[in-house]
Amino acid sequence: MIVLRERQLLFALMLPAAMVFAAFFLLPLARLVVMGGSGPLGWAAYADIFTGTHYLKSFAQTIALSAAVTVFTLVVSGLAGVFLERNRFTGHALLTAMLTLPLAFPGVVIGFMVIMLAGRQGLVADISDALVGERLVFAYSMAGLFMGYVYFSIPRTILTVMAAAEKLDPRLEEAARSLGAGPLRVVRDVVLPALKPALVAAGAICFATSMGAFGTAFTLATRINVVPMVIYTEFTLQANVAMAAALSFVLGAITWAALAFARTLTGSSVAAAG
């Protein structure tokens, strides 16, 4: 009797969240899938994404960009994160605080940060003008987007790496060193394997957010052909809701799969897109 009452109580506590979730996520997601098959092409719209060159090229570009961002972010944040965890010096706390400050900046603001650095009136243009007499401007292209996504991903990845590096046992490295391993060997055989779960989790989040991020691309240029921009163009300018829905579903499936794959490898991960 008491067990039953507790069950009912827990059910009642879960119910509001479950209802909101079902009404505003599960049902709309199902409608989205159906909508994707309701255009002039019917359900073939989903096949068209992978056979027609236009969308496939956009997906390929977005995946390549996200993969490049992930690799670059992991290398830079891995080095900086382990360094910050291992060394204590004057200004350490301030440096860590500054590196993690932009943690939850929205994509639009990050796009503007890229414009401040690499835009027409940007810092890079001023410096290159002073050095070689030519204004270097690359904010409004794939390179600018790459820069923005790296900016977005670094703070979170550094935090993840620092948390993982905290748990590393320095004695293992000392043992490896005393057995004659050089610094690169120690990194390759001791440090990297120990950090691998954290790197995989952070990398998956980095990849998924780069695939789905929209604000930065929206701020930098409408001509950059990443998938979220294509969805936006199909929906607003072409009024092709069916194609936008099909593309959204495929994009969502890819990002979800990337995160789920990382979770099966590492246990848990939480992502955040700006």
Add this chain to the structure above:
Amino acid sequence: MRSRRSVWFWLQLALTLAVCAFLIVPIGLSMLAGVTQNYFLGPSHGLTLQWVLKVWQDYSAPVLLSVQLAALCLLCTLVLGIPAAYVLAKRQNAFTRAIEELMVMPVAVPGIATALALIVTYGSLGGFRTHWSFILAGHVLFTLPFMVRSVLAVMMSMDLHTLEEAARSLGANFVQRFFGVVLPNCRAGIVAGALMVVTLSLGEFNMTLLLHTPLTQTLPVGLADTYASLRLEIGSAYTLVFFIIIVPLLVAMQWASNAASRARSV
């Protein structure tokens, strides 16, 4: 080791400082540009608050709407998320793990996809589509997992069962236990979750761009508007307003997570 730093130390320090500069310099530049009369001529030609004032005149409505949405979003995630986290903490089985997995999906799926799904489902309900609560629904979906996970993590790290049994044996009913014992004990998780929810809601753009209407413009949507169409100084001034709101929240978030890790190590 402390007295003789190796060449690796200096190389890594240089890299870390470069990364830091990459993150912080544009923030500084944009804040400076927001109070510069003419950014092209440089700050030496005069500083001014005219751009900030102009932004406040033209965009106070989106800023206030965003603050209102963030507050209501926080309220919703508290009311929905804490009981849900409690259930997930009490029952650890395949079913609740599946629920937890499902709940994180709105974060895993790109915001533009979720927004489109909401529009194809509820877009024809004119009154709802044009009301700010349409945006709120999206924000709650996106931020709820952060509240649930934050509170759940704290609940899992303490002995909820023993605490509740003690209260129960003293005659406390469920409502007394929940508000008198459970909630005060997961205060740290609630505070961390609340800061995250407010920060994310204030900055949410991926969904909001599609969900908003001309009359329900939010702060980040207004930002994109100024970046696209107005001069750099106005975009910078608007960004400055955003920083003034968001940076204290981010600092509080760092402080809360530091306090939490100090509490764990004691």
